[in-house]
Amino acid sequence: MTSDSSGPPELGAVVVGVDASPQARAAALWAAAEADRRGRALHIVHAADTDRRAILSSGDTLxxxxxxxxxxxTGTADAVTERFPGLTVTKELSRQEPVAGLYAAAGRRGTVVVGSRGLGGFGALLLGSVGLGVAARTKVPVVIVRGEAERAGTGVITAAVRGASDLDWLAVAAAEAQLRKASLHLLSVCNVLAHVGSVTTMLDNVGSIAEQRVHEVAAMAEHVRDRCPGLTVTHHVETGTSVPGVLVRATAGADLLIMGSRHRMFRAGPSLGRVSHALLHHGQCPVEIIPPDYARTTR
Structure with missing residues (x-):
């Protein structure tokens, strides 16, 4: 099993994108708590898109x-300072459109935080276009703040893993767990029926596929324990036919669910798959998406 043998990476600055929605205010307070844990300043950004609006709007409107x-x-910063009086808070009114403005503010090492954008009724489960756009193409970690603002903590960080290729971003998940003095739970979903007709043609062989996944995830958990002494690491492989369904249910028992993104080659448009979409739209806790190679580039 290959991976960088160093410990968890140092987590970067925290940038939160805000608008006038209640979800954005909740995201700002979550981001403030994260920045406080990291010992970093919180950078609050509102991207007004004035560069584009200037073409069609009057000077008075702008x-x-x-x-x-x-x-x-100012109102968001005051709310944050009231809750976290010792936290350094900076503000930025970006002239860019929201996704580009947040990317620019985060730089190469920051973490971007945005809220889920409720629309009322069933729409309250859905993610806004800004959050989806930021999560789809980012090269830094992105957290979509979902769930109830006053939800009781569980002391568990869940990492949704598929295999040894996830070891790099697991270093970030371990760092997040250590900051919170929480345990790290590696959860993998094995949809054995997806292999029938491809890797194997006989249902009698699907048990060995699940067994192989169990051994692989156990080895990953042991790897994290070796690199992070003192961190409680548990693991579980669940078999089922709906990977999104299992992971969405898991968000009910986690303070944060973390997963890695997969950049799709030779394909235009957002790179998020159906599992990521399901979590970002229906998760019951904040969901963090970590891009490939981020942990290596921050060491």
Whole structure:
């Protein structure tokens, strides 16, 4: 099993994107707690997209937009400071559109935090276009804050893993767990029926596929324990026909669910798969997406 043998990477600055929605305010408070744990400043960004709006809007309209945005930033910063009086908070009114503005603010090592955007009714389960756009193409970790704001903590960070290729970003998951003094739970879902007709043609062989996954995930857990002495690491492989369903249920018992993204080669458009989509739309706790190679580039 190959991976960098060093310990967890140092986690970078925290950037939160805000608008006037209640979900954005909840995301700002979650991001403030994360920044406080990391010993970092919190950078609050509102991307007003004024560069594009300037083409069609009058000067007075743009000025009113800027004033409203500054009031929003000030109100959000005040709410954060009231909850975390010792936290350093900075504000930025970006002229770019939201996704590009958040990317620029995060740089190469920051973590971007955004809220889930409820629309009422069933739409309250859905993710806004900004959150989806940020998560789909980012090169830094992105956290979509979902779930109830006052939800009781569980003391568990769950990492959704598929195999040894996830070891790099597991270093970030371990760092997140250590910051919270939480345990790290490696959860893998083995949909054995997906292999029938490809890897194997006989149902009698699917048991060996699940057994192989169990051994692989156990080895990953042991690897993390070796690199992070003192961190409680548990693991479980669940067989089922719906990977998204199992992982969404798992969010009910976690403070944060972390998974790695897979960049799709030779394909245009967002790179998030159906599992990521399901978690970002229906998860009951914040969901963090970590891009490939991020842990290696931050060491």
């Amino acid at each position: 000025q009113a937009l800027r004033e409203t945005a500054r009031d929003l930033l």
